[in-house]
Amino acid sequence: MSDPFDNDNSGRLLAEERDGDNAPALSVSELSASLKRMVETNFGHVRLRGEISGYKRAASGHVYLTLKDENACIDAVIWKGPASQIPFRPEDGIEVIATGRLTTYPGRSKYQIVIERLELAGEGALMMLLERLKAKLGAEGLFDPARKVPLPFLPRVIGVVTSPTGAVIRDILHRLEDRCPTRVIVWPVLVQGEGAAAQVAAAVNGFDLLPDGGPVPRPDLVIVARGGGSIEDLWAFNEEAVVRAVAGCSIPIISAVGHETDTTLCDYAADVRAPTPTAAAEIAVPVRADLIAHLGQQRLRMIRAANRYRERGAERLQALARLLPKPAQLLDPQRQRTDELGERLRRGLAHRLSDARGELARAGGALRPVLLTHRIARDRDRLERLWRLAQSLHPDKPLSRGYAKVEKRGGGVVTTAAEARAAGALTLHFGDGAIDARVERAGGKAYDPAKTEQPKLL
Structure with missing residues (x-):
C-alpha cells in the first residue's frame, strides 16, 4: 500500500520547487504588475457609455466617479488637466461617453478607467455619427489644445471664408470698420449643401498656401464664418475635410459658425471659437x-x-547722507588703534632684543677657549694616528726595506714571472729611485719566449 502522504496533492508544511514545475510562486507585487501591463496593453484606448454616479472633485482638482449601466459599473478617475477641459458640468445621473484607458490600482486590487475626455451622449443617428467622427479626429490630436496658437494682437490682413452674399460678411466688415479698420480678403464659398465642405476646406488651404510677399497678401488671421441654423444646415462645418483643413492651417483661425448655442467640429479644431461672426470681428482686432x-x-x-x-x-539719498558719519569720525578710532599698535611694536622689539642677548650670552658661555683647545688637541692626535697608519699602508713603504716594485715599461704593475717574461722590458722601483731592466736567460742572451729554459731576473 502506497504512502498516502507521498503524492503531489498532499498538504506540505514547507513550499519547495520541484523538477518540472513551470509555475514558480509569484509575489503579490509581481502578479499586480503583470496584470497592470496586460490591462494597459490590451485596453490602451477605450470609449465607454454610461451613467455618472458618485461624482466627486478632490481638493487637488482630480475627479473621481463611477460609470454604470443596468448590469455593471466601473470606477473612473479624471486627472486635473483633462478635468479642467470638460466642456460641461458633470452631475450624477447624466449619461456620458468617456474616452480613456484602462489601468489597475494594486493598492485595492481593482481596475479602473482613466478618463481623458468626457462627452454628453446624444441621441439619434446624426449625433452618433458626429460623436464617432469627433472621437476619431480627437484621437488623432486635431483638437489638442497644444496645437492651438495665439491670435495676433493687431493683424494687418484678415482673410474671411464665408458666403459673399449673406449678412455675415457685412456684419464682419462693419464691426472691423468700427473697431479698427483692417484690410480684409474674402474667399467666397458655399456655406451649406452639397459641395460646401469641399469649398470651405479649399478656401482654408488656399489662404494657407499664399506666400509671403506675393501678389495676394497672406493673411495674419483667418475667420471661418456662417450664420445660425439647424444641425443639418451647419453640417458642412462638421465634415472631416473642413476639420482637417482648419486644424492643419498654419495661420491662426477663428471659428464663428452659427449662434452662441451652436457648436461644430470646426469650432474644436480652430484656435479660437467665437459665439457669432460679429463676435469674431471683435476678437480679431482691438478698438x-x-x-x-x-x-x-x-x-x-x-x-x-x-x-x-x-x-x-x-x-x-538726502536721508542717507544725513545718517552717514563724518570722515574724521570714521578715521579717529583707526588712528588710535595705529598708535596702540606702534607702542606694542616698540615694546615687542625691545623684549625680543633682550631675549636674543640672553640666548647669545648662553651660547657664548658654551664657546670657551679652553674647551676649543682641548677639542683641537684631541682631534690632532687622532689625525696623526690616522696619518701614521696611512703611511704604513703606502705601497711604496716596503721599498725602503730592500724590496722592489716591478712595472712594465708602458705602465702597469707586474706580479708574476709569466707577466715579466711576456713584458721583456721592465722598470724596477727601489727606495732611492728606479732603473730599467730587461728579462734575459742565463748566459746573457735575450730571453726567447719560445724557449723552455727558465730566465733569471737581473
Whole structure:
C-alpha cells in the first residue's frame, strides 16, 4: 500500500520547487504588475457609455466617479488637466461617453478607467455619427489644445471664408470698420449643401498656401464664418475635410459658425471659437480708439512713475547722507588703534632684543677657549694616528726595506714571472729611485719566449 502522504496533492508544511514545475510562486507585487501591463496593453484606448454616479472633485482638482449601466459599473478617475477641459458640468445621473484607458490600482486590487475626455451622449443617428467622427479626429490630436496658437494682437490682413452674399460678411466688415479698420480678403464659398465642405476646406488651404510677399497678401488671421441654423444646415462645418483643413492651417483661425448655442467640429479644431461672426470681428482686432487712449494713459503713467522714482530717490539719498558719519569720525578710532599698535611694536622689539642677548650670552658661555683647545688637541692626535697608519699602508713603504716594485715599461704593475717574461722590458722601483731592466736567460742572451729554459731576473 502506497504512502498516502507521498503524492503531489498532499498538504506540505514547507513550499519547495520541484523538477518540472513551470509555475514558480509569484509575489503579490509581481502578479499586480503583470496584470497592470496586460490591462494597459490590451485596453490602451477605450470609449465607454454610461451613467455618472458618485461624482466627486478632490481638493487637488482630480475627479473621481463611477460609470454604470443596468448590469455593471466601473470606477473612473479624471486627472486635473483633462478635468479642467470638460466642456460641461458633470452631475450624477447624466449619461456620458468617456474616452480613456484602462489601468489597475494594486493598492485595492481593482481596475479602473482613466478618463481623458468626457462627452454628453446624444441621441439619434446624426449625433452618433458626429460623436464617432469627433472621437476619431480627437484621437488623432486635431483638437489638442497644444496645437492651438495665439491670435495676433493687431493683424494687418484678415482673410474671411464665408458666403459673399449673406449678412455675415457685412456684419464682419462693419464691426472691423468700427473697431479698427483692417484690410480684409474674402474667399467666397458655399456655406451649406452639397459641395460646401469641399469649398470651405479649399478656401482654408488656399489662404494657407499664399506666400509671403506675393501678389495676394497672406493673411495674419483667418475667420471661418456662417450664420445660425439647424444641425443639418451647419453640417458642412462638421465634415472631416473642413476639420482637417482648419486644424492643419498654419495661420491662426477663428471659428464663428452659427449662434452662441451652436457648436461644430470646426469650432474644436480652430484656435479660437467665437459665439457669432460679429463676435469674431471683435476678437480679431482691438478698438483703435481704446488703443490710442491706453497708450496715452501709459505714457502719463510712465512719466509720473519716472518722476516719482526720481523724487523718492533724491529723498532717500538726502536721508542717507544725513545718517552717514563724518570722515574724521570714521578715521579717529583707526588712528588710535595705529598708535596702540606702534607702542606694542616698540615694546615687542625691545623684549625680543633682550631675549636674543640672553640666548647669545648662553651660547657664548658654551664657546670657551679652553674647551676649543682641548677639542683641537684631541682631534690632532687622532689625525696623526690616522696619518701614521696611512703611511704604513703606502705601497711604496716596503721599498725602503730592500724590496722592489716591478712595472712594465708602458705602465702597469707586474706580479708574476709569466707577466715579466711576456713584458721583456721592465722598470724596477727601489727606495732611492728606479732603473730599467730587461728579462734575459742565463748566459746573457735575450730571453726567447719560445724557449723552455727558465730566465733569471737581473
